[in-house]
Amino acid sequence: MSAQLIRNLLLVILATLALSACSTTKKSNNLLQGDVYTGTETIEYLATGVPDRVFFATNKSVLTTAARDTLRKQAAWMRKNKDISVTLEGHADERGTREYNLALGERRANAAKDYLMTYGISGNRINVISYGKERPVNSGSTPLAWSQNRRAVTVKAN
Amino acid sequence: MIKKILFSLVLILLFKQQVFAITTIDITRGNLDPLPIAISPLYMSEGSENIKLDNSVNQKNVGEKISEIVEINLKRSGLFNPLNKSAFVQKPDIAHLKPRFEDWRLIKAQVLVTGKILIKEGKLRVEFRLWDVVAAKEILALAFTTVPNNWRRVAHIISDKIYMRLTGESGYFDTRIIYVSESGPKTQRIKKLAIMDQDGANTKYLTLGNELVLTPRFSPTAQLVTYLSYFRNLPRVYLLDIETGIQEVVGDFPGMTFAPRFSPDGKKIIMSFAQNGNSDIYTMDIETRVVEKLTDHPSIDTSPSYSPDGKYICFNSDRSGLQQIYIMRSDGSKVKRISFGKGLYGTPVWSPRGDLIAFTKVSKGRFYIGVMRTDGTGERLLTENFYQEAPSWAPNGRVLIFYRETKSDSEGKGFTAKLWSIDLTGYNEREISTKTDASDPSWSSLLSGN
Numbered sequence: 188m189s190a191q192l193i194r195n196l197l198l199v200i201l202a203t204l205a206l207s208a209c210s211t212t213k214k215s216n217n218l219l220q221g222d223v224y225t226g227t228e229t230i231e232y233l234a235t236g237v238p239d240r241v242f243f244a245t246n247k248s249v250l251t252t253a254a255r256d257t258l259r260k261q262a263a264w265m266r267k268n269k270d271i272s273v274t275l276e277g278h279a280d281e282r283g284t285r286e287y288n289l290a291l292g293e294r295r296a297n298a299a300k301d302y303l304m305t306y307g308i309s310g311n312r313i314n315v316i317s318y319g320k321e322r323p324v325n326s327g328s329t330p331l332a333w334s335q336n337r338r339a340v341t342v343k344a345n
Numbered sequence: 346m347i348k349k350i351l352f353s354l355v356l357i358l359l360f361k362q363q364v365f366a367i368t369t370i371d372i373t374r375g376n377l378d379p380l381p382i383a384i385s386p387l388y389m390s391e392g393s394e395n396i397k398l399d400n401s402v403n404q405k406n407v408g409e410k411i412s413e414i415v416e417i418n419l420k421r422s423g424l425f426n427p428l429n430k431s432a433f434v435q436k437p438d439i440a441h442l443k444p445r446f447e448d449w450r451l452i453k454a455q456v457l458v459t460g461k462i463l464i465k466e467g468k469l470r471v472e473f474r475l476w477d478v479v480a481a482k483e484i485l486a487l488a489f490t491t492v493p494n495n496w497r498r499v500a501h502i503i504s505d506k507i508y509m510r511l512t513g514e515s516g517y518f519d520t521r522i523i524y525v526s527e528s529g530p531k532t533q534r535i536k537k538l539a540i541m542d543q544d545g546a547n548t549k550y551l552t553l554g555n556e557l558v559l560t561p562r563f564s565p566t567a568q569l570v571t572y573l574s575y576f577r578n579l580p581r582v583y584l585l586d587i588e589t590g591i592q593e594v595v596g597d598f599p600g601m602t603f604a605p606r607f608s609p610d611g612k613k614i615i616m617s618f619a620q621n622g623n624s625d626i627y628t629m630d631i632e633t634r635v636v637e638k639l640t641d642h643p644s645i646d647t648s649p650s651y652s653p654d655g656k657y658i659c660f661n662s663d664r665s666g667l668q669q670i671y672i673m674r675s676d677g678s679k680v681k682r683i684s685f686g687k688g689l690y691g692t693p694v695w696s697p698r699g700d701l702i703a704f705t706k707v708s709k710g711r712f713y714i715g716v717m718r719t720d721g722t723g724e725r726l727l728t729e730n731f732y733q734e735a736p737s738w739a740p741n742g743r744v745l746i747f748y749r750e751t752k753s754d755s756e757g758k759g760f761t762a763k764l765w766s767i768d769l770t771g772y773n774e775r776e777i778s779t780k781t782d783a784s785d786p787s788w789s790s791l792l793s794g795n
Contacts, residue, residue, distance in 0.1 A: 281732065284735070286560065293619040341565045
């Protein structure tokens with residue numbers, strides 16, 4: 188009886204180890220840093236070398252180093268193309284309450300807008316809209332999908 | 346002035362109610378022992394006119410249909426166990442005159458419902474009686490006269506009367522649910538405002554799905570709904586008159602307004618306004634258009650909900666770093682955090698009874714619907730799932746409706762959004778069937794104010 192119990196316990200421990208091994212391999216695929224998406228799969232380009240979006244950590248609107256790098260490229264592109272105005276779309280993943288996510292999307296879009304403005308882009312050229320969690324780009328329910336959905340996307344408005 | 350009810354309902358108290366109920370139900374505990382109730386089909390009086398009410402409903406079966414709805418309502422409440430009609434010995438017309446109580450006791454019925462119907466001069470007259478089988482006496486008798494098309498509402502009103510007589514609390518059957526009907530893939534979801542009776546019947550769509558709509562909420566006092574629409578890609582709070590279909594933007598804000606709700610007197614709309622990455626809570630008086638700013642904090646303040654006396658407001662804010670529940674006076678003063686458990690807390694809604702706040706809790710990647718007292722003590726989690734949120738109270742404060750989403754695979758398959766209800770006790774969790782996927786439910790007040 189007790190031998191069987193120990194065997195069962197060992198099985199559980201083994202299963203747990205196997206599972207955690209799985210999750211470490213997933214993390215090491217270089218698409219996530221913390222839980223911020225660092226891949227290129229969903230990105231579109233406003234111009235050659237100018238990615239259209241930046242990604243955020245769960246519940247956060249702080250710009251990562253990579254996000255700031257992208258936004259500086261966008262600002263340079265907008266400075267060169269003075270007639271262009273943009274809409275910054277803020278988004279959240281599906282793992283938050285709808286109303287809070289609307290506010291969070293707005294905060295993310297504004298974080299990106301503020302950064303563009305510090306690089307010389309007039310606020311008049313930047314419109315902001317939040318979609319909360321209403322317009323995911325990846326419809327999966329996985330950490331990777333959620334990381335791709337936590338984003339602020341710069342879209343040409345004219 | 347807004348017309349309160351669409352039709353007039355004549356209610357005649359036939360007999361005086363008994364003062365002491367013999368058979369009663371305690372609804373404060375999880376009811377594991379629902380009350381056995383026999384619902385004898387309402388019979389058609391002789392001399393009734395022919396009438397067609399629906400594809401399948403006419404003067405011949407409308408009595409049965411009404412009884413059926415009463416039966417389903419009471420069964421779904423979890424407090425009643427409607428008995429199988431095939432075991433009934435007494436005919437409906439004879440039982441209605443004078444039940445042979447020993448026959449009903451034999452099939453273990455504790456209460457019995459009987460009734461009759463008459464259709465005359467284009468009017469539907471419904472009479473019903475509630476009998477205490479154990480004490481062998483009548484405990485309630487009522488009659489209604491209305492237009493025949495209201496036959497479903499009559500069934501809901503009868504259900505409310507029975508519920509009230511046997512539990513001592515007002516019911517919630519003669520009510521409607523407004524919600525968001527969903528279709529299409531997750532990445533391009535089409536959303537429409539939809540309204541239906543509490544039992545899922547009479548679904549009507551109020552918008553066409555051309556623009557995104559979210560979070561509709563009923564006015565507690567009028568046939569009005571407030572909701573968020575992305576009309577012309579400008580997310581704003583709207584006010585919609587359900588009877589006329591006329592709608593208008595609420596206030597003149599230079600940015601997104603969202604998370605609207607009515608004040609308990611129906612005179613104000615409370616909502617969030619987002620600007621420059623900061624969301625604060627505002628109210629607008631519907632008649633005078635006066636706008637007031639209630640919170641002034643660089644954090645996200647949203648999902649406001651008034652206490653039923655209108656003196657307090659609960660909302661969620663991330664001013665502490667993470668989403669938590671706060672209360673304040675209705676003028677915005679005395680802000681106080683009330684949620685301190687592990688995890689995030691959102692979507693607080695004040696109970697119509699005033700004593701509890703229902704909420705969504707997120708902890709370790711799981712979503713809970715729970716309730717706590719208004720000072721934050723006595724937290725009770727009612728249900729746990731992969732994703733669920735946005736509880737809304739039934740008007741009697743005994744049942745919550747919310748929506749639940751399922752996990753999807755990497756292609757987005759397997760995703761559903763459905764409405765569910767659960768009793769305050771944590772028992773009687775049920776899916777509410779809707780024609781499409783559904784979210785953001787809001788429960789109306791009792792339509793007939795009974």
